[in-house]
Amino acid sequence: LGKHDLDEMLSERDKLNDDIQAILDDATNAWGIKVANVEIKHVDIDESMVRAIARQAEAERNRRARIIDAEGEQQAAERLAEAAGILARTDGGLQLRYLSTLQNIGIDKNTTIVFPFPVDLMKGIGDMFGNNAKTG
Numbered sequence: 001l002g003k004h005d006l007d008e009m010l011s012e013r014d015k016l017n018d019d020i021q022a023i024l025d026d027a028t029n030a031w032g033i034k035v036a037n038v039e040i041k042h043v044d045i046d047e048s049m050v051r052a053i054a055r056q057a058e059a060e061r062n063r064r065a066r067i068i069d070a071e072g073e074q075q076a077a078e079r080l081a082e083a084a085g086i087l088a089r090t091d092g093g094l095q096l097r098y099l100s101t102l103q104n105i106g107i108d109k110n111t112t113i114v115f116p117f118p119v120d121l122m123k124g125i126g127d128m129f130g131n132n133a134k135t136g
Contacts, residue, residue: 006049013040 009016021038028035045053087093 006045006053009040009043016040 003019017038017040020040021035024035024038087097
């Protein structure tokens with residue numbers, strides 16, 4: 001039994017039975033005894049080993065969950081990048097997105113709403129005030 005790891009003992013009992021059968025045959029053939037059948041019906045595992053197996057299984061579940069989360073994040077990022085590319089290539093696409101965002105902000109019951117202005121509009125306003133200050 002010491003040649004086999006726990007996973008093998010639990011999953012491949014037929015192979016384990018055959019190995020024990022061969023060992024018994026080697027030991028009993030000299031006396032003319034033949035063991036007809038060997039069958040392991042139950043394997044008792046030490047409590048500390050059960051806890052270690054449970055920790056390993058939980059770690060594996062956590063690993064899989066993190067992989068699934070990461071794959072989901074990657075797919076979402078790819079879709080967002082694709083959508084941003086489509087909006088950038090479409091005439092008026094960014095303006096439509098801007099208006100849609102303003103509409104969504106208006107739906108919420110906020111007491112303060114900040115309206116983001118496009119950078120080029122802010123630059124124009126700044127230039128206008130800067131020019132007036134120079135001329136006035």
